[in-house]
Amino acid sequence: MSENEIKILAIESSCDETAAAVVVNGREVRSNVISSQIALHTLYGGVVPEIASRKHIEKINQVITQALAEANTTLDDIDAIGVTYGPGLVGALLVGVAEAKAISYAKKKPLVGVHHIEGHICANYIENPDLKPPFMCLVVSGGHTHLVKVLDYGKYEILGKTRDDAAGEAFDKVARAIGLGYPGGPKIEKVSHEGNPHAMEFPRAKIEDGPYDFSFSGLKSAVLNYLNGCQMKGIPVVQADVAASFQKAVTDVLVGNAMKAIDEFGMDKFAIAGGVASNGTLREAMREACTKKGVQFYHPSPIFCTDNAAMIGVAAYYDYMNGQRDGLDLNAVPNLKLGER
Amino acid sequence: MKILGLDSSGLVASVAIVENENLLGEYTVNYKKTHSQTLLPMLDEVARMIELDLETIDAIAIAGGPGSFTGLRIGSATAKGLGLALNKPIINVPTVDALAYNLAGHQSLVCPLMDARRNQTYTGLYRFHTNEMETLREQCAVGIDEIVAYINETGQPVVFLGDGIPVFSAYIQENVKVPWSFAPAHMNKQRAGAVAALGMKYFAAGRYESAAEHRPEYLRLSQAERERKEQQHTSEPENAKENPLTGTSETVNEGSRL
Numbered sequence: 320m321s322e323n324e325i326k327i328l329a330i331e332s333s334c335d336e337t338a339a340a341v342v343v344n345g346r347e348v349r350s351n352v353i354s355s356q357i358a359l360h361t362l363y364g365g366v367v368p369e370i371a372s373r374k375h376i377e378k379i380n381q382v383i384t385q386a387l388a389e390a391n392t393t394l395d396d397i398d399a400i401g402v403t404y405g406p407g408l409v410g411a412l413l414v415g416v417a418e419a420k421a422i423s424y425a426k427k428k429p430l431v432g433v434h435h436i437e438g439h440i441c442a443n444y445i446e447n448p449d450l451k452p453p454f455m456c457l458v459v460s461g462g463h464t465h466l467v468k469v470l471d472y473g474k475y476e477i478l479g480k481t482r483d484d485a486a487g488e489a490f491d492k493v494a495r496a497i498g499l500g501y502p503g504g505p506k507i508e509k510v511s512h513e514g515n516p517h518a519m520e521f522p523r524a525k526i527e528d529g530p531y532d533f534s535f536s537g538l539k540s541a542v543l544n545y546l547n548g549c550q551m552k553g554i555p556v557v558q559a560d561v562a563a564s565f566q567k568a569v570t571d572v573l574v575g576n577a578m579k580a581i582d583e584f585g586m587d588k589f590a591i592a593g594g595v596a597s598n599g600t601l602r603e604a605m606r607e608a609c610t611k612k613g614v615q616f617y618h619p620s621p622i623f624c625t626d627n628a629a630m631i632g633v634a635a636y637y638d639y640m641n642g643q644r645d646g647l648d649l650n651a652v653p654n655l656k657l658g659e660r
Numbered sequence: 661m662k663i664l665g666l667d668s669s670g671l672v673a674s675v676a677i678v679e680n681e682n683l684l685g686e687y688t689v690n691y692k693k694t695h696s697q698t699l700l701p702m703l704d705e706v707a708r709m710i711e712l713d714l715e716t717i718d719a720i721a722i723a724g725g726p727g728s729f730t731g732l733r734i735g736s737a738t739a740k741g742l743g744l745a746l747n748k749p750i751i752n753v754p755t756v757d758a759l760a761y762n763l764a765g766h767q768s769l770v771c772p773l774m775d776a777r778r779n780q781t782y783t784g785l786y787r788f789h790t791n792e793m794e795t796l797r798e799q800c801a802v803g804i805d806e807i808v809a810y811i812n813e814t815g816q817p818v819v820f821l822g823d824g825i826p827v828f829s830a831y832i833q834e835n836v837k838v839p840w841s842f843a844p845a846h847m848n849k850q851r852a853g854a855v856a857a858l859g860m861k862y863f864a865a866g867r868y869e870s871a872a873e874h875r876p877e878y879l880r881l882s883q884a885e886r887e888r889k890e891q892q893h894t895s896e897p898e899n900a901k902e903n904p905l906t907g908t909s910e911t912v913n914e915g916s917r918l
Contacts, residue, residue, distance in 0.1 A: 362888070369729060369882035373875075376733050380744050380872035394745055410730055413696055414737045420700050421741025425714055647700040 326390075327639065328397045328422075329632030330383065332415030333407025333435045334462065335366045336625065337378040341390035341397075342632030345640075348445055349390035351622065351629040354378045357502060364501050365491060366461075372410035379418050386628070394426050401635020404432040404645075405655025407462070412651035420647055431635040432645040435626075436463055436657050437475070439592040441637070442623040442630035450617055455586040457577050459601070460593030460626075461487035461502075464573075465657065466531045466580055469590075472637035475658045478580055479531025486569055487595045489535035493542050493565050497558050507562045508598050514559030516567035519545060523572050531576050538568055570604045578608050590617035597621035662717045663863065664742070665856025666703075668695040668735035669727025669755045670774060670823050675703045676852035677712060678860060685710040686853045695734045714746055719868055721859025723850060724752035725877040726782040726801065727774065732876040743871025750874040751859040751867065755850070756799035759822055760786040761858040762847040764793065768817040768839075773824030776801050781824045782879060783807045785814075793858070801879045804828045805835070812837045821848040 324343050331338040335356040341349040356374045360366045387393060402419035405412060416432075423430040440456045452472060458465040464481035484492070487504055494503025499510065521541045524534040542565050549556045581589055589609050595601065602618055609616035623630055662684075665676040673695045676686035685706040689698060707714065722739040725732045743750050759772035765788055774782040781804050785797040797810060804824075808831070811818050820832065821843035832840065842848065862868065881889065 363884050367882060367884040370884060372729070372733055373878075373882065376736055376740070377875050379737065380740050383744060384872065410733065413730060414733055417696060417699075417734050417737035418741040418744075421738045422745045424700055424704065425742050425745035647704055648697040650694060650696045 325398050325636060325639065326392065326396060327399050327401050327632040327635045328383070328387070328394070329401040329433070329628040329635055330379070330415045330419045331403045331435075331438070331626060331628040331631045332375045332379065332411050333403045333405070334411060334626055335360055335371045336627070337375045337382050338626065338628035339383040339386035340628035340632045341386055341392055342629055342636060345633050345636030346444055346448060348629045348632070349392070350386045351627055352382050352386040352389065353625070353627055354382050361501050364495060366408070368408045368410055371408060372414060375411055375414040379414060383418070394422065394428070397426070397428055399429040399431055399635065399639050401431045401433050401631050401639070403435045403438060403631050404649055405434065405652035407435055407653060409651050409653040412653065416649060416651045420649060424647055429639065430645045430649060431638050431643050432649050433631045433634045433638065434655055434657055436465060437473070437634045438630040439463075440467065440469060440475070440590070441633040442592055442619040442627070443590040443617050444633050445623055445629060446620060447617050450588065450590065453586065454588035454590055454617075455577065455581055455584065456590045456592055457573060458593045459486045459573060459591065459595035461485060461491065463593060464533050464535075466576055467657065468584060468586070473641050473643075477657055479529055479533065479576060481533040481535060482526060482529070483534055483536035484539060486533070486535060486573065487593070489539050489569060490595065492539050493562070496543055496546055497556065497561050499558070499562070504595055504598060507566055508600060510559045511563035511566045511600065514557065514561070514563030516563040518557065518560035519564040521564055521568040523568055523575070531580055533572060533576065535569065538565070566598075566600055570601050573601060574604050574608050577605065578612065581612060581614055586614065588615045588617065592619060592624065594625050597624040661860060661863070663719055663721050663751070663856040663860045664703075664717045665721045665852035665859060666699065666735050666739055667723035667755070667758065667850040667852045667855050668699055668731045669723045669725065670731060670850055672850040673698050673702060674850055674852035674855075675699065675706055676856045677706065677710060677717070678853060678856035683853050683857070684712070686851065688851055690849060695731055699734060699738055714742070717746070717748060719749045719751050719859070719863050721751040721753050721856050721863070722874070723755040723758050723855050724874070725755055726776065726799065726879040727755050729878060732878065736874060736876045740871045740874055743874070748871070749868045750871050751863050752869060752874060752877070753855050753859045753862060754799045754877065756782055756784040757786075757793070757795070758855040758858055759850060760784065761793060761854040762821065762851055763819060763843060764788055764791045766819055768819045768841070769796070769811065769814060771807065771811060771818050771820050773804070773820055773822040773828055775824040775827045779803060781807065781828060783824070785810065799879070804831050808832065808835050814838070819843055823849060
């Protein structure tokens with residue numbers, strides 16, 4: 320154990336991935352173990368909270384043990400335990416929180432509760448050693464759509480968020496409606512390659528009193544209405560065209576709001592994060608828009624876009640260095656707001 | 661032998677340390693605050709008072725279900741985290757067994773009743789030969805009528821305990837045909853002392869598992885799984901309701917294989 324190495328064991332169980340990781344000095348990922356439940360939830364067309372919680376408790380010790388082994392370390396060499404305590408599914412969060420607290424207590428290691436979205440943002444630090452705050456970040460996942468100004472490590476200002484569905488949620492719902500199934504994001508992206516993104520013009524919602532806010536339920540309804548219309552008129556639905564046009568509409572809104580914020584706040588660095596950030600079409604559109612403005616564009620690899628514990632370890636490291644410590648009474652907070660404790 | 665006992669299966673949160681024939685410390689709270697916030701601070705408090713070195717415990721006994729799904733997982737995840745960190749095994753003590761063990765030595769039959777909602781109770785039936793517990797009916801999720809009919813057939817006096825009593829007391833008063841009573845306040849709810857003491861017997865008998873293996877026994881599928889199963893068996897939809905005992909135990913077996 321090197322003296323200037325701060326080693327974090329991180330645990331994440333906020334939704335349907337049971338994950339643990341070992342991260343050194345907030346940037347170096349020594350292990351990143353993810354046990355995904357996607358196959359199980361596919362049967363139900365989405366994540367079932369009770370099933371997710373049951374799976375977490377079955378897998379969590381194996382995942383942690385594997386993360387320690389792959390990092391060639393033991394609990395004794397860990398400096399602190401980081402754990403996601405919100406937002407997310409409460410039953411799922413509680414498994415990770417109770418486990419982390421028990422390990423922290425038994426091993427007398429400091430405990431750091433981490434905000435899940437903060438984790439997603441911090442995923443960008445892993446592969447981009449030059450990235451430092453301040454920068455603009457768009458977090459897009461199945462549960463979240465946040466446009467965030469990252470002021471400093473652990474300091475955030477939320478500029479906008481979704482008023483209804485998260486972007487990833489809209490992908491899931493539309494995928495289900497056009498018969499692609501769950502999870503919607505990767506499936507829509509795949510068929511979109513075969514489709515025409517200008518086949519239909521679906522609406523791009525603008526919100527008057529919230530220039531950086533998002534709304535995707537109108538878009539989702541427009542797709543559903545289109546599908547109903549086709550059915551009533553007996554017109555065959557071209558799945559790939561619908562998927563591509565829908566994806567284009569989501570991308571346009573996300574890029575539009577992000578670029579407006581960059582102009583307004585004069586940021587020279589922009590990052591995307593969250594599960595939807597692994598969508599190639601969105602990533603390329605963002606890259607292109609950033610390049611045009613001379614803004615440096617960052618994105619995590621897909622493995623750090625999806626829910627994972629490495630990103631929680633990164634966030635926990637910076638919180639730990641800021642002096643953040645949590646007690647044995649740390650609770651899961653399902654609707655935790657970014658920047659609040 | 662030193663056993664740490666934990667129970668967060670119901671409204672009560674409880675921790676205890678039992679060493680051989682002695683209860684060294686127990687902290688039991690039957691109050692609204694969430695177990696997630698209270699369980700470990702309670703353990704910390706007891707451990708401090710008895711100067712417990714956690715490394716010296718032999719195993720962790722947990723009320724492993726049935727009970728509140730969330731409560732069970734808070735207890736199980738706590739036990740699993742402790743087990744992982746301390747490299748100690750877990751004794752999965754059935755919640756209803758541990759409840760019954762509160763009344764060890766009682767002359768009557770012992771019938772714990774937990775409120776399982778959906779018109780059911782998590783229950784079982786036990787008889788003590790001094791402190792040796794005999795299980796007449798293993799813990800299960802059934803209608804109150806089912807277990808009361810079973811008790812009436814035995815023709816023997818019975819003592820009830822558990823958080824299901826307020827829910828089922830009217831039914832008991834009308835339908836129990838044998839002499840019956842309710843256990844008093846200090847022994848009528850979950851207590852980690854009983855979990856640890858019974859856990860010690862199970863441990864000695866080789867009934868334990870690794871912390872990694874441990875998972876709660878819910879005795880019930882999740883709602884989504886239940887509804888999916890019902891859809892798949894639309895030709896025989898009401899079997900489970902007509903015969904709760906068989907229906908439930910079938911479901912449980914399939915559930916634990918998932």
